[in-house]
Amino acid sequence: DSGVTQTPKHLITATGQRVTLRCSPRSGDLSVYWYQQSLDQGLQFLIQYYNGEERAKGNILERFSAQQFPDLHSELNLSSLELGDSALYFCASSSGASYNSPLHFGNGTRLTVT
Amino acid sequence: DQQVKQNSPSLSVQEGRISILNCDYTNSMFDYFLWYKKYPAEGPTFLISISSIKDKNEDGRFTVFLNKSAKHLSLHIVPSQPGDSAVYFCAASDGFGGNDMRFGAGTRLTVKP
Numbered sequence: 652d653s654g655v656t657q658t659p660k661h662l663i664t665a666t667g668q669r670v671t672l673r674c675s676p677r678s679g680d681l682s683v684y685w686y687q688q689s690l691d692q693g694l695q696f697l698i699q700y701y702n703g704e705e706r707a708k709g710n711i712l713e714r715f716s717a718q719q720f721p722d723l724h725s726e727l728n729l730s731s732l733e734l735g736d737s738a739l740y741f742c743a744s745s746s747g748a749s750y751n752s753p754l755h756f757g758n759g760t761r762l763t764v765t
Numbered sequence: 766d767q768q769v770k771q772n773s774p775s776l777s778v779q780e781g782r783i784s785i786l787n788c789d790y791t792n793s794m795f796d797y798f799l800w801y802k803k804y805p806a807e808g809p810t811f812l813i814s815i816s817s818i819k820d821k822n823e824d825g826r827f828t829v830f831l832n833k834s835a836k837h838l839s840l841h842i843v844p845s846q847p848g849d850s851a852v853y854f855c856a857a858s859d860g861f862g863g864n865d866m867r868f869g870a871g872t873r874l875t876v877k878p
Contacts, residue, residue: 653808653810655808657808686868692870693769693771693854693867693868693869693870693871694809694854694856694868695868696866696867696868741808741809743808753799753811753814754811754866755810755811756801756808756809756810757808758806758807758808759808
């Protein structure tokens with residue numbers, strides 16, 4: 652158990668809809684990262700937050716947004732969903748306290764857009 | 766952009782033999798490399814890492830080798846066990862934490878009894 656909790660585990664929705672994925676980091680971790688894994692692809696970095704502030708952006712679409720709340724949990728919002736958004740979305744956390752802290756991943760949310 | 770490449774989508778080895786998983790990278794600024802292991806229905810879990818100041822790091826049955834001149838790293842598992850069957854991701858970073866951490870597409874390892 653990594654200590655990172657993601658909900659829901661599965662999400663099925665229709666094109667054009669909006670969904671919210673939730674992540675609770677490991678206790679004490681200040682950094683939260685979101686990754687997308689499409690079929691047979693590696694993990695694509697989307698966005699990182701550190702202690703409530705956006706730290707870095709990767710290949711995140713404008714239709715997607717995220718935030719980290721004062722209690723350090725994070726939400727990833729996906730809107731105007733398209734079929735191609737179907738993927739596994741992983742959240743990871745790290746202490747961010749030392750250079751190159753390994754990431755601890757949740758079990759992911761599988762999003763299916765029909 | 767595929768800055769981290771795992772060219773073998775799958776690998777099958779016999780129990781007790783050595784498993785060698787390979788990874789190539791293109792960005793010479795990467796200075797920290799990690800291997801993650803992923804079982805079905807679970808998130809990736811950190812396995813082993815190596816800094817660019819080293820060329821080898823060992824942890825039990827797992828050893829990571831780094832060849833900076835060739836921009837190549839490999840993970841050796843000796844001896845391989847059926848429980849090692851999983852997808853292995855190579856990752857590389859050139860900065861703080863995960864914002865610059867790039868992952869390969871993964872190699873599915875199957876260890877046959």
